[in-house]
Each structure stands twice: as structure tokens, then as C-alpha cells.
Amino acid sequence: xxxxxxxxxxxxxxxxxxxxxxxxxxxxxxxxxxxxxxxxxxxxxxxxxxxxxxxxxxxxxxxxxxxxxxxxxxxxxxxxxxxxxxxxxxxxxxxxxxxxxxxxxxxxxxxxxxxxxxxxxxxxxxxxxxxxxxxxxxxxxxxxxxxxxxxxxxxxxxxxxxxxxxxxxxxxxxxxxxxxxxxxxxxxxxxxxxxxxxxxxxxxxxxxxxxxxxxxxxxxxxxxxxxxxxxxxxxxxxxxxxxxxxxxxxxxxxxxxxxxxxxxxxxxxxxxxxxxxxxxxxxxxxxxxxxxxxxxxxxxxxxx
Amino acid sequence: xxxxxxxxxxxxxxxxxxxxxxxxxxxxxxxxxxxxxxxxxxxxxxxxxxxxxxxxxxxxxxxxxxxxxxxxxxxxxxxxxxxxxxxxxxxxxxxxxxxxxxxxxxxxxxxxxxxxxxxxxxxxxxxxxxxxxxxxxxxxxxxxxxxxxxxxxxxxxxxxxxxxxxxxxxxxxxxxxxxxxxxxxxxxxxxxxxxxxxxxxxxxxxxxxxxxxxxxxxxxxxxxxxxxxxxxxxxxxxxxxxxxxxxxxxxxxxxxxxxxxxxxxxxxxxxxxxxxxxxxxxxxxxxxxxxxxxxxxxxxxxxxxxxxxxxxxxxxxxxxxxxxxxxxxxxxxxxxxxxxxxxxxxxxxxxxxxxxxxxxxxxxxxxxxxxxxxxxxxxxxxxxxxxxxxxxxxxxxxxxxxxxxxxxxxxxxxxxxxxxxxxxxxxxxxxxxxxxxxxxxxxxxxxxxxxxxxxxxxxxxxxxxxxxxxxxxxxxxxxxxxxxxxxxxxxxxxxxxxxxxxxxxxxxxxxxxxxxxxxxxxxxxxxxxxxxxxxxxxxxxxxxxxxxxxxxxxxxxxxxxxxxxxxxxxxxxxxxxxx
Numbered sequence: 001x002x003x004x005x006x007x008x009x010x011x012x013x014x015x016x017x018x019x020x021x022x023x024x025x026x027x028x029x030x031x032x033x034x035x036x037x038x039x040x041x042x043x044x045x046x047x048x049x050x051x052x053x054x055x056x057x058x059x060x061x062x063x064x065x066x067x068x069x070x071x072x073x074x075x076x077x078x079x080x081x082x083x084x085x086x087x088x089x090x091x092x093x094x095x096x097x098x099x100x101x102x103x104x105x106x107x108x109x110x111x112x113x114x115x116x117x118x119x120x121x122x123x124x125x126x127x128x129x130x131x132x133x134x135x136x137x138x139x140x141x142x143x144x145x146x147x148x149x150x151x152x153x154x155x156x157x158x159x160x161x162x163x164x165x166x167x168x169x170x171x172x173x174x175x176x177x178x179x180x181x182x183x184x185x186x187x188x189x190x191x192x193x194x195x196x197x198x199x200x201x202x203x204x205x206x207x208x209x210x211x212x213x214x215x216x217x218x219x220x221x222x223x224x225x226x227x228x229x230x231x232x233x234x235x236x237x238x239x240x241x242x243x244x245x246x247x248x249x250x251x252x253x254x255x256x257x258x259x260x261x262x263x264x265x266x267x268x269x270x271x272x273x274x275x276x277x278x279x280x281x282x283x284x285x286x287x288x289x290x291x292x293x294x295x296x297x298x299x300x301x302x303x304x
Numbered sequence: 305x306x307x308x309x310x311x312x313x314x315x316x317x318x319x320x321x322x323x324x325x326x327x328x329x330x331x332x333x334x335x336x337x338x339x340x341x342x343x344x345x346x347x348x349x350x351x352x353x354x355x356x357x358x359x360x361x362x363x364x365x366x367x368x369x370x371x372x373x374x375x376x377x378x379x380x381x382x383x384x385x386x387x388x389x390x391x392x393x394x395x396x397x398x399x400x401x402x403x404x405x406x407x408x409x410x411x412x413x414x415x416x417x418x419x420x421x422x423x424x425x426x427x428x429x430x431x432x433x434x435x436x437x438x439x440x441x442x443x444x445x446x447x448x449x450x451x452x453x454x455x456x457x458x459x460x461x462x463x464x465x466x467x468x469x470x471x472x473x474x475x476x477x478x479x480x481x482x483x484x485x486x487x488x489x490x491x492x493x494x495x496x497x498x499x500x501x502x503x504x505x506x507x508x509x510x511x512x513x514x515x516x517x518x519x520x521x522x523x524x525x526x527x528x529x530x531x532x533x534x535x536x537x538x539x540x541x542x543x544x545x546x547x548x549x550x551x552x553x554x555x556x557x558x559x560x561x562x563x564x565x566x567x568x569x570x571x572x573x574x575x576x577x578x579x580x581x582x583x584x585x586x587x588x589x590x591x592x593x594x595x596x597x598x599x600x601x602x603x604x605x606x607x608x609x610x611x612x613x614x615x616x617x618x619x620x621x622x623x624x625x626x627x628x629x630x631x632x633x634x635x636x637x638x639x640x641x642x643x644x645x646x647x648x649x650x651x652x653x654x655x656x657x658x659x660x661x662x663x664x665x666x667x668x669x670x671x672x673x674x675x676x677x678x679x680x681x682x683x684x685x686x687x688x689x690x691x692x693x694x695x696x697x698x699x700x701x702x703x704x705x706x707x708x709x710x711x712x713x714x715x716x717x718x719x720x721x722x723x724x725x726x727x728x729x730x731x732x733x734x735x736x737x738x739x740x741x742x743x744x745x746x747x748x749x750x751x752x753x754x755x756x757x758x759x760x761x762x763x764x765x766x767x768x769x770x771x772x773x774x775x776x777x778x779x780x781x782x783x784x785x786x787x788x789x790x791x792x793x794x795x796x797x798x799x800x801x802x803x804x805x806x807x808x809x810x811x812x813x814x815x816x817x818x819x820x821x822x823x824x825x826x827x828x829x830x831x832x833x834x835x836x837x838x839x840x841x842x843x844x845x846x847x848x849x850x851x852x853x854x855x856x857x858x859x860x861x862x863x864x865x866x867x868x869x870x871x872x873x874x875x876x877x878x879x880x881x882x883x
Binding site: 235 | 381383386387388411412413414416417420421424427428429430633634636637638640641660663664
């Protein structure tokens, strides 16, 4: 009979104090890494902090070149001026942006998911015909003039739809959604069908509720895209009353850098104020939702 | 087998279509490059159906349509004085409507996107009738969307009067295409007035013992350098700066506004040496009067002399080499603070500089003075010899939709709007008696309570005055072109008028280069050669000027690098164009 080892087995209990001893090289690496990351963070943050400081500084301090990270001649007059000038035009542009972002994001989500879901069904024969057409648009476009004539002939120029419709469906996002839909177990959908749901019912009652992560991510992606877009406004929104704030900001910045000598009269703090106000919502929201950004790139990126 | 046949048929079809395209391209580009001449005087003619016209027109007559008319017009909207509703309800557009019975249907685009957007509209068949603010019309003339306006100028009394009075045929020749026609109505000037120069702290210069008023009459760049050395020595002695500081840090030369070419400063210095550089580089080709031909100026001895001159200011510790990389605001803040004693200026900036310096240094604690630019190898002024400004195009759509008679009515309205003294005063100054007054000597002045950034009339400290440009659209950039010397000078403030007068008195007018008309193909060839060539020239130029390369030691290497980039090809094309 073999002897039995009665000694108690070694039990590993996690104890924060029981750390693996770090080598000197690793410690040095960590220190250097931290220093470098702090420097990189500072270099990234500095322009923005400078901008904020400038927006609160007096015009004379800016002209004198006294602006630093701490505002000189602190005041909020420029903010008041930017917001209230020309019958509060800035707020009107802001409101336009909010409308475009909300309407555009909702519609984009709707149309993208409705397109992505059937594409996720490999057995659907028409996909073999449709998919290449959809993928094709990722690599080739009709060109600026062709798109412009299309919007013109459709009577969409100078309307909100001229801004929203060209961005309604992003092929890349559709492909991400399609990959996510493909990962939903077939059994669940078949169970839904057995329980009497039609195809749309399965999509709406089973696929969509299971796809909250990708929908959250797409919401974010589309919302940021609509918020930041100024190019469509430049092409299709001639009427200033319909401009989004991003395009207004674009004109201010470019105006201040124009070769026309009078353009330099637009002072630097007006420029910085407008920039701060425009990016403020994104700055506020981004720290909260940035994890979705990272996750979003992974979600649907891998097909199981 | 079927597939093979189909493939063959497809290939043949494609080949035929490609050959057709090539043939068509050849046809389009196969214009003659002969030099055409336009008339030295234009005789005003009347259309065959002139009787009982539904409008009044004529030289000295206000255009007025019997029935209300609406014309579409593109408009370049500047973000620093954006168009507002009051421009249409009571401002410049309303005033035009009241006088002429013409309503302008404005299609405005932000000035930064203006050319891109109107190009799209024109190419998409959505052009407005009147297309103002056009600097280069070459992108439009070949498409057939623009009317060759030279066919119609004889119907425009104000245009022809100005053209004939001031002999502008040579100038117009410079915008004439190879088919002998021109496509834009340019802003025309009786003469060019100096715009860019240098402003100095005259109080410091005087204290340093430099009598600049006397010196500048005939001074050259070496004299200016010596004067600046004296000024610096004085500033160092007074503790205003250290020995290692620079007293000249310039704007409009950095990466952004200087466009990597040295911008305004190098353009000015080079012009005095009969060369192209900085903002005025273009493709480097310049007409040489003595040789009566076009030469590539960046490889001439004059260019070398210009480089040595520009470099001498940096070598002497006067000019900050960071001038060519810094932001404009860095230069202006140093001048406003009194850290530097000289900086570039143009007509529109004088009042702005004074306003900022008063805020920084206090009124009475400084004195500005705009210099007459030193001479280089010639005594020529740095003004452009070409007396044309940006201009107006008329779309083919207008001719198609309005018919010949309606089109003549349109261009006679355009003639009044852009070339009559009445419209000039209206669009620049507003309504006489309401916004401005004219004294017995003909001097114009804004009525109390009004200001205008575009005319150099600043607001008061409380900002209580009404800016006639912001409020009603007067003195905007879409209408305000050329004119007589009196018209162009009527808003110059005394110090600016003084330096304009000194430049005219002390310097010669540079000769006008003869007009040449490259074809579309030649233009493309010129651009293909010039793009890398000028990039190379600019890179070397900045290295030479800032002292990174020795001019004398590396000059031959530089010239060789230009030759390797086919300078001769460029010269040959110009020789062919100007036989």
C-alpha cells in the first residue's frame, strides 16, 4: 500500500501583499514609461488648456502675448459676446447641431440596423448580389460634383436633409453591426419563430434587444460624426440660418487666418471662445463614454 | 467562346471610346498660342434694337429698369463682417434696388469656401448670372459656362470710358486668352498705389539719430541696415533690449501666412531687385525689359544680390530668423510692446496698429512712420505694374435664359454697378448725407456716430458707433474694385496717404510685362515644371536667407538643382509664347 501523503495541499490565497518581486529593469521601465506618458498627456492637453486660458483672457493680454495656462485679465465678456452677437446666432447654430445630431443619429441607427440585419444572414441569397454593391461604396465614391448635382436635383440643397441624408448610412458601421448580428445564436431566433414571430418580429424583439452594446456604440459613433461634420454644411447649406455650429466655427477660424488684412481684426479670444463652446459637450461626455469607443471597435470586429 | 467574343467586342468598344476621348482632348487643347492684340480704344456701340429700351442707361446716367428685374448673384460672405438681413432690407442691396429697380438675388457662400462652392455650382449648371470676386478665371473659361465678355464690352459705357481714358489695353491683354477673348470684367485702376511697406517706431529712430525722412528718399538696403544698427545700439544703451535681441520680428512671413516662401518680406526685397520671391514668386518667370524676354528670375545675379541683402539683416543680428516660421501674433505683440522697432504694414492695418499700441504703450508714448521702401538694383516701386483687380464674370446661363436683349440689359446694369462713380460711392461709403458727407474740396468723411472697419474708421472705446459695413454691407469686398486714384485714395488716413504720396514721388513705376496667353496644355506643362521647381527655390531661399547655407559657396549648387528641375523647359515655353 502506498503511503498517503497527509500533508495538507498548498493553498494559494490571493494576498495583495504577496506581490511578485519586480525586477530593477521593470521598475526603471515603469518609471520611464510613466514620465513619458505624463509628458505625452501634457503635450496633448496643453493646446486645449491654452485655448481655454486664452478664451478667458482679456484681448489686450492676448495681443501683448501674455497668455499662458493661467488667464490674464480674467473675464467672461468674450463668451457673452460670442453667444449674444447677431441675435444670438451662435445659439441658433448650436440648436441646429443638436437637431441634426439627434435626428440624424436616430435615423442612421434605424437604417443601418435594418440594412445590417439581413446582411448578417448568410443563407439569404440576395446578399451575394447586394453585399458587393454595399462594400463598393467604401472604396469608390461618385465624386464631389456628381454628389452635388444629385443633392441639387433632388431639391435637398439648403434643407436639413441635404446635411443628414448623405451621411445616413456609413458602410463601415453597417459592417460592424452585421458582424455583431451574426454572433447572435440562431437558436434564439428560431425559438422566436416557433413562438409565432415573423422575420421583423424576430429582428425587433430578439435581435435588437440583444444588440444593445453595438447600438450604444453606434449611437456614439453616429452622434460624434453628426456633431463634428461641417463639410456637408459647406456644400449643401447655403442658408446661414441652417448652419451647424461646426461649420460656423470653421468659418471663424479660417476667417481669422485669411489673407485679407481686415480678417485679423477677429480677435484670438473670440476664436478660442467659439472653439471651447463647440467642443464642450464632446469634452464633457467623452470621459464617460470613451470605453464604448474602444469596445465598439472590438464589438463585431471578430466573427465567432 | 461567347465570353471571348463578348470580351473582344468590349475591348474594341473601349478602345474606340478612349480614342474618341483622346481626339476630343486634343481638340480642346489644340488652341493656337499666337499672341492676340486687343484694341487700344473701344468704340461704344448700341445694339440694333436700341429704340424704346425698357431701361435707362448711359455714361453719367443711373441705370434704371422700367419694370422690376431680378438677377442672381454669387456673393463672397466674409465671416468677420457677415451678411445680415439689414443689408437687404435697408442696406446696400436695398439702395441698389431703389436706384435701379433691380433686385439682386444673392447666393452667398462663406469667403473661405467661395471659390470651391461657386466652382461646384458652375460645373453643376447652377451658376448665378453675376459672379463677382474672381481672381483667376482659368478654371472656368474652357467649360463654356462663362460668357466671353470681351464680345460685349462695347455695350458698356462706363467700362469703355475708363478703359479708353486710362489706356488699359496693355493691362487687359494680360488676362486675354489665346482665342483673343477675355472672360472677366476686371476691376481697373488709374494707377497702382503702394500697399505693403514697413512701419517704424519713429520716436526711437529719431532718438537714435537717424533722420529717416531725409534718408529714405534715395536710400538702399545697406543704408537701411546701417540705420537699424544705430537704432539697435541706442535701444541696447537705453536698456530697451539686450545685445542678443532682435529689433525686427516680422509678420506675414511665417509658415502660415508666408506659405513657406518667406511671404511678404522676401517678396518686397526681391521686387526691388527685379526678381520674384515670397508671395510674388508665382512660377518664377519675370519679364526683363533690357533683354525683351521672360527669364527665370530665381537663378539670376539679381536674385543672388537679393539673397545677400536679406541675409545681411539676419547676419547683423537685426532680423529675427524665426520670422520665417513664427505666427503673425508673435511679431505684432513684440512691436506693440516696443520690443522691436520695425515691422511690415499695409494700408488697412495702420489704424489697427495704432489702436493696439495705444492700449499697450499709452497714447503719445510712441510715434509710427511708414517707410518708403529702399531701392535694390532698380529705383522701381514695389507696386504691381498691372492695373487690374479681381473681377466679375457673367454666366452663359444668363445669356441663355435672358436672351440677347435681356442679356444686354443685365450687362449694362453690371456696368453701372461695378464701373460707375455713383455705384462706387454708394457701395463704398453708403448714402451721401446719411452716412457720409463731402466737403468743398471733395474730401469724404463719415457722419458722426458711424464707423467702418473697412474704411479705416475705428469705433470708439465704448463701441457705441454703428459700423456701416457690419450693419448695411457698405465697403465690402465684393463691390469695391479699382477706380481712379482719387477714388482709391478717398478713405486713406493722413499717414497712409502720406506714404502713398512719398512712394509715388521717390520711386518709379515698374514696367508692365507684355500679355501672354498660354493654352490649356501649356498651362498644364508650366505647372508641372513649376511646382517642384518653385518648391526647391523656396527651400534654398529660406536656407540662404536664414544663414543655414552660405550663399556664395552654395550658389552654383543651387542653380544646378534648378536646372535639373527643367528651368530651360519653362523658359522655352515662355519664349514660344512671347515671340
